Amino acid sequence: MKEQLSRLIEQSGTEFDWKAYKYVSEHALEKTLSETNALFLDPFFNVSLHKNVFTQLRHLPDLFLVNLDQEWLCVRRSDDHFIIEGRAPLSQAQMSDLExxxxxxVPKKLTTHEVLRVLFDAFPRVNGLLFLLAPFALIPAFYANLFNTRMIYNDASYTLIFITGCFSLLWFTEFFVKKWVKFKHIKVVDEKSIKVEKYLFSLLSFSRLPNNLVKARQIETNRRVVWDNLASLITDVAVFLVAYLAITAVLGFASLYLLLFYLAAASVLVWARYKNYKAYIEHESSQQEMLTERISVCGNAQQLRFYDFESSFSGFEQACQKIFHSDKRISHVNFHWDEIVRYTSFLSSFCLFLVMFYQSKIDIGVLAVLIALLVLNGRISAALTSGVSKAxxxxxxxxxxxKSLEPLLDSISDNGYARGLKIDTISTIDIKNVTVNVAEQPLLRDINLSLRRGESYAVVGGIGAGKSTLLKAIVTLHDDYRGSIIYNSLYDATTIDRHVFADSVVYLDMNSGFIKGSLFHNFYIRGVRSKDRIIQLVRSVFSNVNVDYEFLFKTDITDIPMSSGQRRKLMLYMSINEHKSLIILDEALINLSPEEILAIRKYIAKLAPQAILLIATHDRMISNMMPNVIKVENNTAALVKSSTVKVTVK
Ligand SMILES: Nc1ncnc2c1ncn2[C@@H]1O[C@H](COP(=O)(O)OP(=O)(O)OP(=O)(O)O)[C@@H](O)[C@H]1O
Known part of the structure; x- marks a missing residue:
């Protein structure tokens, strides 16, 4: 059992205290699980093991242990099959009702400071080896000093070749160890990066930030820079220390004068670099603005042809000018920086010569290692400038x-960090005395509505009346409201688990799009997993296309040419399935012909007859077709037509 548990934990990739796990003895299952649960160390997620019997196959996770004939086995889900190492895959039927x-x-609620601390803690320890490699920096100095020895003037050049061979061996040793450290660093950085991405991905749907694409991109580029620069900084500090100690070993007390020079040089370098800190910050923010501008322009590329070119370009041009301006400032900064670096290196040689000049009066022998000291001095000034730059x-x-983490994390609603209540199906929704705010102003007041299973509702009202906002509030996408939205007469909407929404709710609006990946992947993530059904649905949308393996599993959905109607129809078919008990279509039926709308309606009635169906629409045909109508007007919403109760409208 313990062995299987460790396989499950290992394969999940979560961080775990393996040392302490050694001492967990096998007791009754529950006790073993609770002792094991105390050992999870994941910085981003609260991880825990659970035992359960899943009656619904679709609720099975992708990785789990299953009790088969009194034996626990590690199972990985692949589409509709369950893979067990060394055994034939199990079918769905074999999996039902097993323990x-x-x-x-569950994502942890972390502050920006805590996330940054996790990033520092995640810095690959293997880079510590770079300290041990620093003495290799002495190799070029020793080698260069050969010119100061008699060996070079020896008649037999093979002595030089032999010595060079020995030095090359040392170089190669350093090279291979460094390469190994680099590969290990990259491997660890990749593992940690995916954890950061997983954490942000798990919170993304709870964020209310409009430009989280730019923020996520900033986090992506900068977290790597932190890890990579820290590694380089270690090398620079180590080389500085080793080379300086080597110089001290030769020059003794006189090396202190050199240290004073390095400290002065470091102060100038820090000043030169940091005085342009603001320019760098501005540069990054103008890059962000440029990215936002490009997204907007590229997203409307075809429309541009129908806009006034000069006026539309002038907005884009402003963003360009901003970035050119900061580019220019950065170029100036870098030009000056390069010159300061060159001059620092020159001055450091001068300083060394000066120290050597006086030192040679005390001990003439130091001149024999002049070349070595020059090389070491060069390494020190290079490490100094590179260190300041990296820092x-x-x-x-x-x-x-x-700056990216703060607004992103602040915008996450609290239910992103909690496991909520699990319900199998949504049968009623009661909206009680709800006042919905938008931009901190009340938009809809005192709404009281009861939505019942198997009922269909049209949500009508003028543009900007608040239909979408009301529908969003029902599925917790909009949480600025007072009053309560109660599911199944008992559970507040905000306390419902995210898995319930993934499993039981369809929410489509005009902006709903596909996720990058194959057609099959897009069906799969929305809960439609039967290949036969997927093929049938895809054929009904693309009547002239050969629906083969390539089309279904390989081609990216964004590369499949389709009309607006096909896109809309495909989206609807891939979202609706028999497990959905709440279907919200906010203007999601536009682009469809009346026949197609009727077909979709029938499809919903056939697959999810007990679902609560809410359709926000301006289309009279659709609202006339619906047995219940909710009208959103005059800052409130009310049922104006009902299949069960006669409603009188004042
Ligand atoms: N994120 C937001 N920030 C500020 N105001 C918003 C936001 N979302 C919507 N609004 C405002 O709330 C009001 C209602 O918008 P909503 O999208 O709910 O209307 P609607 O009835 O669905 O309109 P339409 O039929 O045009 O889609 C509008 O006045 C809109 O400007």
């Missing part, structure tokens, strides 16, 4: 990380 153990991961980039990246 399983699975991992549940600067680190600081800039941390600034951007903070």
């Amino acid at each position: 399983i153990i699975y991992l549940d991961e 600067f980039q680190l600081l800039v990246s941390l600034f951007h990380l903070r």
Whole structure:
């Protein structure tokens, strides 16, 4: 059992205290699980093991342990099959009603500061080896000093070749160890990066931030810069220390004068770099603006042809000018920086010569290692300038990380961090004394509505009346409201688990799009998993296309040419299935012919006859077709036509 548990934990990739796990003895299952649960160390998720019997196959997680004939086995889900190592895959029928153990991961509520601390903690420890590699920096110095020895003037050149061979060996050793450290660093960084992405991905749907694409992109680029720059910084500090100690070993007390020079040089370098901190920050923010501008322009590329070119370009041009301006400032900064670096290196040689000049009066022998000291001195000034530069980039990246993380994390609603209540199906929704606010102003007041299973409702009203906002509030996409929205007469909407929404709710509006990936993937993530059904539905949408393996599983959905109607129809078919008990279509039937609308309606009635169906529409045909009508007007919403109760409208 313990072995299988460790396989499950290992395969999940979560962080775990393996050392302490050694001492967990196998007791009764529940006790083993609770002792194991105490050992999860994941910085981003609260992880816990659970035992359960899943009656609904679709609720099975992708990775779990199953109790088969008194033996626990690790199972991975692949489409509709369940893969067990060393055994034939199990079918759905074989899986039903079995006891399983699975991992549940709930995102932790972290502040920006805590996320940054996790990023620092995640810095690959293997980079510590770079300190040990620093003495290799002495190789070029020793080698260059060969010219100061008699060996080079020896008649037999093979002595030089032999010595060079020995030095090359050392170089190669350093190269291979460094390469190994680099690969390990990249491997760990990749593993940690995916965790950060998983954390942000799990919270994204709870964010109310309009431009979280730009924020997510900022986090993506800057977290890597932090890890990479820290590694380089370690190398620079180590090389500086080793090379300086080597110089001290030769020059003794006199090396202190050099140290004073390095400290002065470091102060000038820090000043030169950091005085342009603002320029770098501005540069990044104008890059963000440019990205937002490009997204807007590219997203409307075809429309541009019908706009006035000069006026539409002038908006874009302003963003360009802003970025050119900051580019120019950065170029100036870098030009000056390069010159300061060159001059620092020149001055450091001068300083060394000066120290050597006086030191040679005390000990003439130091001149024998002049070349070695020159090389070491060069390494020190290179490490100094590179160190200051890396530390600067680190600081800039941390600034951007903070600036992106803060608004993103602040915008996450609290239910993103909690496991809510699980309900099998949504049978009623009661909206009680609800006042919905938009931009902190009441938009809809005192709404009281009861939505019942199997009933269909049209939601009508003028443009901007608040139909979409009301529908969003029902499915917790809009949470600025007073009053309560109660599911199944008992549970407040905000306390319902996200899995319930994924499993039981369809929410489509005009902006709903496909997720990058194959057609099959798009059906799969929306809960339609039977290949036969998918093929049948795809054929009904693309009547002239050969629906083969390539089309279904390989071609990216964004590369499939389709009309607006086909897009809309496909989206509806891939979202509706027999497990849906709440279907919200906010203007999602536009682009469809009356026949198609009727067909969709029948499809819903056939697959999910007990679902609560809400259709927000301006289309009279659709609202006339619906047995119940909710009218949103005069800052409130009320049922104006009902299949069960006669409603009188004043
Ligand atoms: N995120 C938001 N921030 C500020 N105001 C908003 C936001 N979303 C909607 N609104 C405002 O709330 C009001 C209602 O918008 P909503 O989209 O709910 O209307 P609607 O009835 O669905 O309109 P339509 O039929 O045009 O789609 C509008 O005045 C709109 O400007």
